[in-house]
Amino acid sequence: MKNILIICCCLCSSIFYSQSCLFTLQGQVIDFHNQEPLANAQVYLPVLNRSTITDQKGEFVIDNLCNLNIYLEIYHISCEPYQKEISFETNKPIVFYMEHHLEELEEVAMKTSTVARETVSAQEQTLSAQELTVLSSGTLADAISTMGGVSTISTGGGIVKPVIRGLTGSRIITMNNGVRMQDMEWGDEHAPALDLNSATSVKVVKGASSLRYGSDAIAGIIVLDAKFPKLIDTISGNVNLSGQTNGRGGSVSATIAKSTAKGWFFNSQGSYKRLGDFEAPEYVLSNTGLRQVGFNAHGGFNNFEKGFEIHYSFFDTSLGILRAAHIGNSDDLITAINSQEPNVVNPFTYEIDNPFQEVQHHLVKAEFFKRFAGLGKLDVQYDFQFNDRKEYDIRRGGRSEIPAMDLDLTTHTATANFTWDSLDDFVIETGLLGRYQINFPNPDTGVRRFIPDYDKYEAGAYATGRMDFSEKISVEAGLRYDLHYINAKKFYLDTRWEERNYDEDFFDIIVGDDEFGIELLTNPEFTFHNWAFSGGMQYQPNPENSLSFNYSLAQRPPNPAELFSDGLHHSAARIELGDLRNGQETAHRLSLTYVLRKDRFKLKVEPFFNPIEDFIQLETVGLQLSIRGAFPVWEYQQVDATWYGADVSSSVQWNDQLSSDHIFSFIKGYNRTEDLPLFDIPQINITQTLRYNVPSINASASIGSRLFLQQNETPPNFFVFSQLAQEEVLLRINDAPKGYHLLDFTFSKHFTLSNRNNLILNALGTNVLDTAFRNYTSRLRYFADGIGRNISLQLIYNF
Amino acid sequence: MKTFKLSLLVIATALFFSCDDDDDNPVQINPEELITSVTLVLESPSGNVTLSATDVDGFEGPSPVVTTTNGGNLQANTTYTVTSISLLDSSDPNDIENITDEIEEEADEHQFFYQISGLDATASYTDSEADYDDDSDSDLPVGLSFTLVTGDASSGTFTLTLRHELDKEAAGVDEGDITNAGGETDTSVTWNLVIE
Numbered sequence: 001m002k003n004i005l006i007i008c009c010c011l012c013s014s015i016f017y018s019q020s021c022l023f024t025l026q027g028q029v030i031d032f033h034n035q036e037p038l039a040n041a042q043v044y045l046p047v048l049n050r051s052t053i054t055d056q057k058g059e060f061v062i063d064n065l066c067n068l069n070i071y072l073e074i075y076h077i078s079c080e081p082y083q084k085e086i087s088f089e090t091n092k093p094i095v096f097y098m099e100h101h102l103e104e105l106e107e108v109a110m111k112t113s114t115v116a117r118e119t120v121s122a123q124e125q126t127l128s129a130q131e132l133t134v135l136s137s138g139t140l141a142d143a144i145s146t147m148g149g150v151s152t153i154s155t156g157g158g159i160v161k162p163v164i165r166g167l168t169g170s171r172i173i174t175m176n177n178g179v180r181m182q183d184m185e186w187g188d189e190h191a192p193a194l195d196l197n198s199a200t201s202v203k204v205v206k207g208a209s210s211l212r213y214g215s216d217a218i219a220g221i222i223v224l225d226a227k228f229p230k231l232i233d234t235i236s237g238n239v240n241l242s243g244q245t246n247g248r249g250g251s252v253s254a255t256i257a258k259s260t261a262k263g264w265f266f267n268s269q270g271s272y273k274r275l276g277d278f279e280a281p282e283y284v285l286s287n288t289g290l291r292q293v294g295f296n297a298h299g300g301f302n303n304f305e306k307g308f309e310i311h312y313s314f315f316d317t318s319l320g321i322l323r324a325a326h327i328g329n330s331d332d333l334i335t336a337i338n339s340q341e342p343n344v345v346n347p348f349t350y351e352i353d354n355p356f357q358e359v360q361h362h363l364v365k366a367e368f369f370k371r372f373a374g375l376g377k378l379d380v381q382y383d384f385q386f387n388d389r390k391e392y393d394i395r396r397g398g399r400s401e402i403p404a405m406d407l408d409l410t411t412h413t414a415t416a417n418f419t420w421d422s423l424d425d426f427v428i429e430t431g432l433l434g435r436y437q438i439n440f441p442n443p444d445t446g447v448r449r450f451i452p453d454y455d456k457y458e459a460g461a462y463a464t465g466r467m468d469f470s471e472k473i474s475v476e477a478g479l480r481y482d483l484h485y486i487n488a489k490k491f492y493l494d495t496r497w498e499e500r501n502y503d504e505d506f507f508d509i510i511v512g513d514d515e516f517g518i519e520l521l522t523n524p525e526f527t528f529h530n531w532a533f534s535g536g537m538q539y540q541p542n543p544e545n546s547l548s549f550n551y552s553l554a555q556r557p558p559n560p561a562e563l564f565s566d567g568l569h570h571s572a573a574r575i576e577l578g579d580l581r582n583g584q585e586t587a588h589r590l591s592l593t594y595v596l597r598k599d600r601f602k603l604k605v606e607p608f609f610n611p612i613e614d615f616i617q618l619e620t621v622g623l624q625l626s627i628r629g630a631f632p633v634w635e636y637q638q639v640d641a642t643w644y645g646a647d648v649s650s651s652v653q654w655n656d657q658l659s660s661d662h663i664f665s666f667i668k669g670y671n672r673t674e675d676l677p678l679f680d681i682p683q684i685n686i687t688q689t690l691r692y693n694v695p696s697i698n699a700s701a702s703i704g705s706r707l708f709l710q711q712n713e714t715p716p717n718f719f720v721f722s723q724l725a726q727e728e729v730l731l732r733i734n735d736a737p738k739g740y741h742l743l744d745f746t747f748s749k750h751f752t753l754s755n756r757n758n759l760i761l762n763a764l765g766t767n768v769l770d771t772a773f774r775n776y777t778s779r780l781r782y783f784a785d786g787i788g789r790n791i792s793l794q795l796i797y798n799f
Numbered sequence: 800m801k802t803f804k805l806s807l808l809v810i811a812t813a814l815f816f817s818c819d820d821d822d823d824n825p826v827q828i829n830p831e832e833l834i835t836s837v838t839l840v841l842e843s844p845s846g847n848v849t850l851s852a853t854d855v856d857g858f859e860g861p862s863p864v865v866t867t868t869n870g871g872n873l874q875a876n877t878t879y880t881v882t883s884i885s886l887l888d889s890s891d892p893n894d895i896e897n898i899t900d901e902i903e904e905e906a907d908e909h910q911f912f913y914q915i916s917g918l919d920a921t922a923s924y925t926d927s928e929a930d931y932d933d934d935s936d937s938d939l940p941v942g943l944s945f946t947l948v949t950g951d952a953s954s955g956t957f958t959l960t961l962r963h964e965l966d967k968e969a970a971g972v973d974e975g976d977i978t979n980a981g982g983e984t985d986t987s988v989t990w991n992l993v994i995e
Contacts, residue, residue, distance in 0.1 A: 332984055518860075
């Protein structure tokens, strides 16, 4: 057939154009990305069935053409084919730019910018899509706590916050698909408002080394990304069903994705999760159920040169708070701590009763990027977030239906980033940020505001550079500045205002007094200048060994709770007070990473040293006697503190089937100002996993052991006045629970149904021996044991 | 380019909407469940004794609770009756709220406890949930009314505690033993008293 065509073409050309076939097409094929000539590209004229190959300079010549308009195709191994009708002038060279394949594009991006790793020298770890699938029925914090140096603080089965090297809350930046989450992360009982099912990778950077996202990530950065297969003109996706015995519920999640050859893409993901009360080995943890709905949709256009994306995400959750943790005064807390058993245990139920939280989070993102030949990539983004948090308390007079706290946080953010990545061994990234945020506490609660009305403005700029001196040495450095301005309107009780001595230091911020009875209205304004620096190097003398060093400096302004909080914290039975005088924290971090890679053995050693000046923490300052009994008063104060520690992880491939992982983490933290151990420093923990893999039947099984040693350095306990005993009683609030050991297992089998369809069955067991334990960093440790045995079954269908 | 213009438009719109800065002050909140005073009158033929406690800025404010005793010391070997404990929210002098009414309405969720230390006296409940709710036939106590029977001359403390959402069925609770009551403390006040 082809031959016939060729004959036809030859005949045609010889018949009609033989008299004027004297034109010559000269061209050069160039890589759009780095402006380098592409050798060995095939230039093909299908109409004439003529082809040629470009030389080392990317140049080619085709002569004896009969027409100045011609259809031509160019092929190169790593690029999208170039197929176009062009017009040319004879002997006038034309430059053809080739674009990389989309998947190639991601690899290029990985090599040159920040997709693969955020930095070259900092301590980072990533959970892959596969690892995430198994963990997706839990929370984000639970998932990343499988990494060394990452732990959790929890206030209930579903209220779990990540802790990176002993630090949490506002000291962690959470990036959800390119958007910095603004979900009132200042609260200990405020879990990240996002659905883990929507992410396909989660990365943790320990410390503030990645300056792209902000200057205040003293603890670290969690980066969640959603990447979908770029399959052309087909629909792909997955359905994930999971059920679990503890909580007697489960979740369902589904994803579909579609993209076209031109570069259009769309994907959507939804999930629903419902769990009843969790159970400790000996009793039901009453009112710890949860309900969660997540929805995500992304759409856009993407090719090598330019693209845009629109993303909408919705998250809605209701979370029960352990009933026994809701207490009235310090006598109730003393009783709870001494009794060692929850004071309320009801039969298992799916009902979520007071106290509970209801959190909704909307996120809209519009992103646009363009690559400039020989320069780099410009990325412009706007995102909008609306976070609505309602906390329902146990109230009198039928008010339990009315939230006791109702906060709306609205955030607008615009960012622009430019990456100069056209040079092979030198990359510069720079960017600008503008943010505007409104916090609105709804006054209809009938309860004084814990956090006041405020507007917050942020402006930031950064630049980072990375240079690869040789295959062995890479060096990076960066600088960032952020301006934060907060304008608040807050009511203070007259008595509190004087007790804080604000009447001397802040008399000029009062905007109303007499008309507000026993309160006065103030207008606090704050401006903070935050600087961050990060620098480091990686030395890789051979493929087996690599050593990196990183230093980072970060500054974090006080969060709203640290400045303004003013009221009773129920589950702690304490009055918590912010301080308008609180300033920024300044953190320094030195970290070293050594990696050894042998055939069957891998070792990673990650020590760090982390002094923080003016570290803000809650400290007990006294006692308040009220009509409701006695309350200890805790105040956000600034001290100088130091953390240090190390994570050591290794993995061994014993033979083709058997492998094992070993992780050891320890952290020490001291308050240097008062020469005391810090609060809530995670225990030493040792995690070991033995895995048996049978590739021939696509199955694997593992058994895991998690050992948590007792925290042996705790801050001292203190005495409180007990109304019941009519005397001072030691409040054993800082006693560390005993160490414990938990045993886990997993089983996984893959079924290949067809070329693209497969089925994965996972069975997971956690705490399979049903060990009763209390975790030192769990806020519930005063009231109840941790979660007992849980067996879950997960079925994933990929299409 | 079209998309770029579109993103600019989105940003511009957002900034426009977000810049409608108003200087309105936030609404003041009058806390609804606050208790600022507790008063009970111990009545007897030999004279009344009034115990009161006030916490002007509520439990969250720094000023301490102030307790007073009016009518002198208690008399030995006397039966005192309390017909109602008055709980008020007087934080807004123009809108004094009676919290006792709310407790009567939710009698099944509340109970008072009387703890006596050093004093030769015993307290016993004289009411039940059924007294406050026509539809209830529960004989579990609420404790808004009670009797205090004094013995010999002595001195010590009297602590009044109001628990909310407690377990009234737990052992000893209906006899006034707070040990197993659980729940959450709404009020807890102690008076120093003398029986003469």
